[in-house]
Amino acid sequence: MTGATAASDEAPKVAPVNPRPKGWRLLKIALRTRKAATMLAFGFSSGLPYALLIGTLNAWLGEVGVALATIGVLSWIGLAYSFKFLWSPLVDRFELPLLGRMGRRKSWIILCQAVMVAAFAGLASTHPASQIGTFAIFAVIAALASATQDVAVDAWRIDVADEDTPVELLSAIYQLGYRIASIVGGALALVLAARMSWPMVYLVMGGLMALMILVAARAPDTSRPPVSALHALLTQPGQLTPRTRAIALMIVGISWAWALYEIGSFMVSVLGDAPAGAPRPSTADFMKLYGPWIVIATVLVPLVVAATLNALQKRGHHVLDQADTRRSGARTVLNHLYLALVAPLAELAGRLGWGVLIVIGMILTYTLCYNIWAAFAFPFYLDFLHYSKDEVAFASKVFGIFMTILGIGLGGYLFARIGRFPTVLIGAILPILGNFLYADLAEGGAHIDAFANLFGLNALAGALGSDARMVRLLLAISGENISTGIAGAAFVAYLSGIVSKDFTAVQYALLSSLTFLIGSLGRGIAGEAFDTLGYATVFRYTAAVGLVAVVFVLLEWLRVATSERRAKALT
Template sequence: MSQRVKGWGLFKAALGSRKTAVMLALGFSSGLPFVLLIGTLNAWLGELKVSLATIGVLSWIGLAYAFKFLWSPLVDRARPPLLARLGRRRSWLVLCQVSLAILLWLLALTDPINAIGTFAGLAVLAAFLSATQDVVLDAWRIEIADDVATVELLSAVYQLGNRFAALAGGALALVIAARTGWPLVYMGMGIAMLVLVAATLAAPEALDVPEDRARPLGDHAAPDPRRRAIALAIVGVGWGAAILLLGAFMVEALTPPPPGGKAPSAGDFTKLWGPWIVVMTVIVPALVAAWTNRVRQPTPQAGRRALDHCYRALVLPLAELVDRLRWGAIVVVALILVYRICDSIWAPFAFPFYLDFLGYSNDEVAFASKMFGVLMTIAGVALGGLMFTTLGRMPTMLAGAATAAASNLLYADLATGGAGIDAFAGFFGLYGLGADARMVRLMIAISGENIAGGLAGAAFVGYISSITSRTYSAVQYALLSSLTFLVGALGRAAMGEAIEQIGYAPVFRFTALLGLLAVALVLVEWWRGAPRVRAPEVPPEASLANPVEVPKP
């Protein structure tokens, strides 16, 4: 079946076989904890008047989705105890889903005001399990594909399930919370996660790949075991140190200071340690990758399966990219790091901005952001696809970067009363349609931001797909797409602190300026001639199975 099946036809196709029907449910299972932890949770905290600095620090739980490739080798090879008889994939899915249900219930029973440390710990663990579930689902989707339930169709159905989850965990959650309170919302969503275990038990288990046929390194030549161990140790220590730094500061920031003491500054942490975290997680691994390209042997080493998997997850993606692009890899990695920064960095504060600062109701935000906003995102994606086919890759990338930066100025205007938005609405006669002026302002701002985000997202997925090697598509795409979360996530804690000190409008203007970094790097990459050194096209399963999305409430 063609991957171009969309809309109602896609939904009917999803129910046409056991595999696709299960994939629809598992796509929902993947998307529900993501939206509840990364977006909706902030609406709950904002309603309780939790400080924006605390919300910014807590948003670091989203890094679990960026770092998930680090433990993917373990998930790929091991089976959880007691559940092993369910199969390699289903056992992990059942473990994650049941644990997520329990954690959502525990979040519902925890007071974020008086026990913010416990609340944060539960959220971190839930994000880790949610990211692990995504790792398993990506592998399961590819392994159970056949001539009828193709990877393309399964990936599209998976995304459809994600969209349903975004509506349930976003719009529906806001509407229910306005009537019953947030604890009951999370209790109900926990029950939904438990019900989804039935879909996992109904899922066909993928066949294990025999050990002698599994080749985690493909045809890539690797260093000898000693040098490979050195490379893995250096990269592993760098990633481990970065995670420990972030975790330690998160614990410190969420622990109430002693009487007369001062809470640690997220801004100071970002200035002091942010660059070093990027060095440890990006620059050092890239240098190690360049070194392994010089000392590798003509054939992959055999008999070291665990090291092969770790090498594939931590070193191989950058090693192949550096080997192919040489110095151009510097521009590519820099562009990937900052392309979505201007909207990803303030995403956790959108709900507090709408609900607390601007005073919109849950129902109004649910309609404007989660229903109307989804349509605008689809329009942006469609615009991106049209521009790709008519103008090409780099012009679309440039338009996406520029509009994403400019859209933040809409929110700066909204934060200062909406004079510019009022002028726009008056010129086009939008206030004459009978809608409430406050809602018109909000919908115009959300329309501009979501169209820009959809355009930039479509452009970015196409760009990463174009530079990804066909041979190592899945693992390379996973790493490169993970990097998009890194810089934005690092700055979120400092952004919350800045909003409390200087207000929303100056911060939105600053994020718009940050977006100019992406514009500049797109121009450099365009000048470098990326289309002329383009890698073979990535298979559809890489781009569909691992879409690059910025968490949006």
């Protein structure tokens, strides 16, 4: 046997790359193994409460006559999903009493699912029009439990992945379960609400969540691992001392705690029982007074702290002279918090310098144009435009989901075809146009009707037994969902490209959370503005706000292009 032949015989065989499964093939794979089937159920368990709390709940509130300003403030429960990284270290390291013996991740998942079942039952037993404060408490509890479950499910997916069920496959199955839940918690819930009371709908949905507890109880799990590589890195010479990290963490923690306290206190004052004759607190006044300070506390203060730590470490101040071998549970928790709240921004600030301000500005504003009013979609369709629940269920949660998937596909295609920043810029511009579509829809849809008549869509709808009114809604949703699908795909790709490989998970979690910060806070103002200015005017204002994102995209494009030219000049 020749040497060449022997070498070829000993060379490892490269497995063929299989295309990522989709549709029914993905569902078939999901039901084939225990891990994959569990992942499908966990995806459903994550998607169902989000659909019920962030979208469908507002349809219920609008139907019983709750003011849009109040709906806007209640929509701040969505901040639980934005800030879930704050308590992710607790979920990762703390072993629950009694339940902990069931498994590291599944114990948290089961606890959260049980809390959500109880919270949905609480919502069903409370009348939102007359007991909005109690109703809000149950909604907040459900949102916190749902966001915490997401943390545990994300960790479970990574932990249990193996060669037979790789994390990429589990992620695809998770998305499938999540989308099924979006239809159940959106379209099906609306269809049921047209035939039964809203409390009964939420009891049914609570029953579905209770079934997920049975699935979670039989899920596989993993043991607790030793301290991770990032934790070990913090103990090496040249790293900041534990005392310095603790002081930095205290400053950032106090800033976040103050912001959350102010938001929570205002929610209580708005949703609680006001004294007779006393005016309700104004969301617009609160945001004018506290909004900028909340952004400073949650974004600017951590950035300044991160930049200061980078400067100290660069100059060799307050760093370890030798490896730190001390271990304790408290230090492990502090390390987790430091890696979640401070280290990701410190790395980003150190790598980008002053450019981090442009990046953070772009992250804060990119989704603002459509996130700021998304919570009011159901009240807009049902109470203002007077579409039926069945019509909205089909248009928004069935047809609309397909349009979003189409937009995501177009975003991926454009990203590969014309490049990163051209696609990101298109994703910033198109939602602005989508807002103008909704402004036209709010005013009767004259321009949408002209488009539909030009292309014969109204005649086609008539032949199929529908009418121009439904075509109007479908076209508006098509424009909005396709544009936001493109924007979402482009922005996820951008964020994935900018995060550090050393901090991929925590940095992406932090940056993606900041994406929804301004939009979530702005919903309170939007609700009050819808009540006072009307839908069409607010849609145009939010479109104008979207121009801020366009400016930041152009600045970031210029920054990256300049950086690349300098790098080429040095080579």
